Amino acid sequence: MKKITDILLALTLATLALTAISCEENEPEITGIEPFFRIKFINQDSISTLNDSIAIINAELEAIADSLVVIDTLENRDEDADFSENKEALNAYKKLLNEDKTELNAIITLINSGKVQVTSVRAQNGIATLVYEDSLSLYRLPLNTNADFSRFIVTIDDQEYSLDAYYTREIREEERYVVIKAYDFNIPDYTQFDSLKISQRDSTNFSSNEATATAYF
Amino acid sequence: MKPLLQHIFSILLLSLLCQVSFAQADVDEDAGTATDTLVIEIDAGPSIFIDYGKLLTIPTDFETKFEAGLSFRFKNRLSPNIQVGMGKLEPGGAINNGTYLSEGWYGRIGINYLMPIDNKSMLYAGAKYGMSMFDESGTYEIGSDLWDNYKDGFSYEGLQADWFEVILGSETKLDNHWSIGGYISLRILNKRDKPSPVNTTLTPIDTYAIPGYGRAFDNTTPAVNVYIRFSL
Secondary structure (H helix, E strand, C coil), rough: CCHHHHHHHHHHHHHHHHHHHCCCCCCCCCCCCCCEEEEEEECCCHHHHHHHHHHHHHHHHHHHHHHHHHHHHHHCCCCCCCCCHHHHHHHHHHHHHHHHHHHHHHHHHHHHHCCCCEHHHHHHHCCCCCCCCEECCCEEEECCCCCCEEEEEEEECEEEEEEEEEEEEEEECCCCCCEEEEEEEEEEEECCCCEEEEEEECCCCHHHHHHHEEECC | HHHHHHHHHHHHHHHHHHHHHHHHHHHHHHHHHHHHHCCCCCCCEEEEEHHHHHHHHHHHHHHHHEEEEEEEEECCCEEEEEEEEEEEEEECCCCEEEEEEEEEEEEEEEEEEEEEECEEEEEEEEEEEEEEEEEEEEEEEEEECCCEEEEEECCCCCEEEEEEEEEEEEEEECCCEEEEEEEEEEEEEEEEECCCCCCCCCCCCCCCCCCEEECCCCCCEEEEEEEEEECC
16 A cells, blocks of 8 residues: 555656646747847048048148247347247147147047947838937847848938848757848948948858948948 | 756656665565565566556646557566557757647567566566657747748658667566556667758758657667556
8 A cells, every 4th residue: 555655646746747847938039039230330421520620730730830940940040039928829729739639539539439329220111110329339230031131221310321231041940049040141232321341250151140330421 | 947857757766766665675574474485486478558657748738648568478587568659749948939849659669588576576677679750840930129020830741760778677566467667768869860841941950859769869868667567
């Protein structure tokens, strides 16, 4: 009798364990596995404007330097001549120009880092619009897994730009996830952007996940 | 999931060990009462058995199994046996972003060598050859914040696998006809088909579970079976 009782107890425990497993929720994890690419936006127009301003400052600095040379020459010719006030004024202006130049260079460095406030990214024929509240250096854009083409409408400072990405999809299993990879990735069309280049670590399959695009506007 | 499966494995192993300990206790009792040398006899003849551990999977939603067999015992302690089973496996971890089903029939043929402890209990060791024919199918979904989700599925039919098993078990009689027992086995995969796409163009997803064998990506896998036997 003891034997049968113990066996029944073991069976009961096993049944409880199996029931506990069957009650576990096992929701599929479907997010974060789509193909994507990264993109950086560089405000090239602003950089050009800033560079023009720096060029003007440099010209001013050269003029100041020339003026100081002239003043030195005049002082050497006439020992009684006093140009100290002029020299002070020129040096003060020179200092101000150098401060402005340093500030403009810092802004150029910041823009070159790609830290841009993108207002939104919308997918043409997609289901949603990504809205950004903070400026980022690098944006991660998911590709359309239902087609070999994705068009993105990017809004920066009320100006709309578009990007057309082309790729070849391949479905495969990776670490017990069925994923889609986008190979032969390219962005041949980029309306309103001045230029665009893609740096690609994967030079064999041109996988989108390994690509970083830089768009200049 | 994995710790819980290990928990079940432990419970079933415990059940097997209990039976061995019962058998040993019976031997001790017999030793205390018997005054003469015990004469051990093998009950020769056919018997049928059913794996009640597999029946426990029926109420679960991740697998359904059934397994029964036929064996014959000879006086020379050899016991050829044959088993047939079906498995419908839906392990949650097979496809993390979808569902998976492996379903099919399998059979095992083997021979055991019986080592009676007394006229009521015995240990045995043996070897088996197993073969499974099964189909696999599944669905998957890839979500997106910007685009419609991608949903598709796959189906592979007519897959086969075969393997060898070495087993060690124990059994004890409940009465003249009924016995209860269990065995642990080590399954060694011999060969299995690689899936090829049937209704989709995706790169074939490798087999995850083989009915009668277990997880396909393990070339060796341990198992525990518990059964109740009816001897004719």
